[in-house]
Amino acid sequence: MASIMTNASALTALQSLNATNKNLETTQSRISTGYRVAEASDNAAYWSIATTMRSDKSSLSVVQDTLGLGASKVDTAYTNINKTIDTVNAIKDKLVAASGASTADKAKIQVEVSALQASLKMTSDGATAAGSNWLSVDTTSGQTAAGTHDDAKIVAAYTRNSAGKVALQTIDVDVQSVKLYEAYASATNTEKGILDGTRLASSGARDNTAVATVGNAAAAATDGYAVSTLTVVGFNDTQIADMINVVDTASKELTDAATKLGAAKVRIDLQKNSTQSLMDSIDRGVGQLVDADMNKESTRLQALQVQQQLGIQALSIANGNSQSILSLFR
Known part of the structure; x- marks a missing residue:
């Protein structure tokens, strides 16, 4: 069903992009601090110990x-x-x-x-x-x-x-x-x-x-x-x-x-x-x-950056789907 009120594809792409951005932020923090557990919120048990x-x-x-x-x-x-x-x-x-x-x-x-x-x-x-x-x-x-x-x-x-x-x-x-x-x-x-x-x-x-x-x-x-x-x-x-x-x-x-x-x-x-x-x-x-395992985090950073670019592209495509509905009224 084509709808101008709900763009399911865009919502899915946005959720995926947000998850990728959150993971990317976590990885960048680990690389910049050198810690995978820098605060209690990262892992309360490990941080306490x-x-x-x-x-x-x-x-x-x-x-x-x-x-x-x-x-x-x-x-x-x-x-x-x-x-x-x-x-x-x-x-x-x-x-x-x-x-x-x-x-x-x-x-x-x-x-x-x-x-x-x-x-x-x-x-x-x-x-x-x-x-x-x-x-x-x-x-x-x-x-x-x-x-x-x-x-x-x-x-x-x-x-x-x-x-x-x-x-x-x-x-x-x-x-x-x-x-x-x-x-x-x-x-x-x-x-x-x-x-x-x-x-x-x-x-x-x-x-x-x-x-x-x-x-x-x-x-x-x-x-x-x-x-x-x-x-x-x-x-x-x-x-x-x-x-x-x-x-x-x-x-x-x-x-x-x-x-x-x-x-x-x-x-x-x-x-x-x-x-x-x-x-x-x-x-x-x-x-x-x-x-933090810097070898692992650097590899993960590159993968997440690619996922971020693909997520942006997917969101752009999903948002373009709404424009195709106009062709039905021509």
């Missing part, structure tokens, strides 16, 4: 920065403890030389010992990184107990469980076991550092019963020495032998402290690599969800 993953990656990036900062602190403490071990061993060598030496020679040896002791304090005070010093500390305020130091915590991981709950994991460094000097005036010998804590002459261990030994005095169970303050002037060979024992024990504790810091350094390096790998994995996962 990708947004959460991007948020997690941003948090992991902060964790990566925190690990770098923590690595700087650990490296600084580790390097300075290694220097300290060499200096303490040098003090032990001077004590060995002082054994059996004359009074005049002991005075000369003490000049060298004092210089090494001053170097120890400078090395510890200089072990500051990002405002933190784990070797020369002052827990006058904020300590968990008198003279003790909280563990240093380095944020090392950001995790999300299957329920969507977020948690942070840390690498902890026991500052109490690695510190060399404690500025807290009321700290006991066991609360002080490896170098300034007074140690029993008999065992070499830091002990709260240990008191500073008097030169050439009769031996007592409470006789004690601190690596940072010991002196050979006025002390007999038996007492110097006790000093050697004290310094040797302190050297072993320094080695243990360096081992702990070295282990923390390894953990941080491993976690940095792991975090970077996880960030790369998230990038790949997000890409698989929302990135």
Whole structure:
């Protein structure tokens, strides 16, 4: 039936052209943005998942920065403890030389010992990184107990469980076991550092019963020495032998402290690599969800452009059909 009121062919052609234009607009948007899911309206589920993953990656990036900062602190403490071990061993060598030496020679040896002791304090005070010093500390305020130091915590991981709950994991460094000097005036010998804590002459261990030994005095169970303050002037060979024992024990504790810091350094390096790998994995996962396949979209664009041209042509032909009705009245 020929009708001038309803052009069914034109309506069909128009619907087809509108569908083609809509698909063309979608394809052009994907090509211009690089995403097939750029907004929630494109695919709500994929957009939501990708947004959460991007948020997690941003948090992991902060964790990566925190690990770098923590690595700087650990490296600084580790390097300075290694220097300290060499200096303490040098003090032990001077004590060995002082054994059996004359009074005049002991005075000369003490000049060298004092210089090494001053170097120890400078090395510890200089072990500051990002405002933190784990070797020369002052827990006058904020300590968990008198003279003790909280563990240093380095944020090392950001995790999300299957329920969507977020948690942070840390690498902890026991500052109490690695510190060399404690500025807290009321700290006991066991609360002080490896170098300034007074140690029993008999065992070499830091002990709260240990008191500073008097030169050439009769031996007592409470006789004690601190690596940072010991002196050979006025002390007999038996007492110097006790000093050697004290310094040797302190050297072993320094080695243990360096081992702990070295282990923390390894953990941080491993976690940095792991975090970077996880960030790369998230990038790949997000890409698989929302990135547009440019090869596919470019091919689709060319096809749609042809369909658009054909649709326009079909609509033009359909609109021309109405003109043919005029010929019936000639």
